[in-house]
Amino acid sequence: MRRGWGLVGLGLLVLAAACGGGSKSKADTTTTVRSTSTTVAPLSVTVTPTSGGVGTVFTFKLQGFESGEHVHFEVVFPNNSRTFVGQSHPVNADGTYAAPYTASKGNPTGTYTVKAIGDQGSTAEGSFELTSGAPASGGGSTTSTTSGSSGGTGETLPGD
Numbered sequence: 588m589r590r591g592w593g594l595v596g597l598g599l600l601v602l603a604a605a606c607g608g609g610s611k612s613k614a615d616t617t618t619t620v621r622s623t624s625t626t627v628a629p630l631s632v633t634v635t636p637t638s639g640g641v642g643t644v645f646t647f648k649l650q651g652f653e654s655g656e657h658v659h660f661e662v663v664f665p666n667n668s669r670t671f672v673g674q675s676h677p678v679n680a681d682g683t684y685a686a687p688y689t690a691s692k693g694n695p696t697g698t699y700t701v702k703a704i705g706d707q708g709s710t711a712e713g714s715f716e717l718t719s720g721a722p723a724s725g726g727g728s729t730t731s732t733t734s735g736s737s738g739g740t741g742e743t744l745p746g747d
Contacts, residue, residue: 628682632703632713639723641690645715648685649703652678656705660686665697665717678705690717 630651636643647660656678662671678684694717701713 630709630711632701632711634701634713634715636715636723638716638718639690640718640720641692641694642722643717644687644689644722646685646687647701647703647713648683649678649711650683651711652682652684652703652705652709653707654678654680654682656707656709658684658703658705658709660688661702661704662688663700663702665695665699668695675706 628651631649633648633650635646635648639645649658652658657675658678659675660673662673664670673686673688676684676686696717696719699715699717701715703709703711703713
């Protein structure tokens with residue numbers, strides 16, 4: 588019996604201390620907890636413009652990749668008829684990268700899938716439409732700069 592009351596007595600003593608009872612304290616203590624939240628961009632590939640004819644410079648912009656990760660783009664032609672694999676590019680410190688690609692004569696019209704594949708496991712997809720019309724405004728040039736200081740060059744999609 589004595590053992591049971593001892594545990595109950597101890598429990599009451601702990602409860603009293605936690606509630607501020609039982610003994611006087613010199614000062615109340617206030618603890619402030621501050622939380623910091625970080626927003627992580629989702630993995631994505633955005634293609635601009637979303638459509639255009641032969642000669643259009645399509646810019647593939649990725650975000651959410653690991654800083655310093657090396658990424659290459661794979662452009663899958665309509666109906667999976669062919670895949671163009673581009674060179675590797677280092678991702679910027681903020682997890683972004685942009686690369687220009689130009690559709691050339693002989694490329695089939697239709698929807699192209701753009702896959703960004705990183706060497707640290709990051710992947711994302713986007714798409715664009717190659718039309719039979721004229722290049723989208725601002726298109727026609729195969730020379731462009733990439734984001735950041737990575738110094739990449741534009742690539743041209745090969746014709747059939």
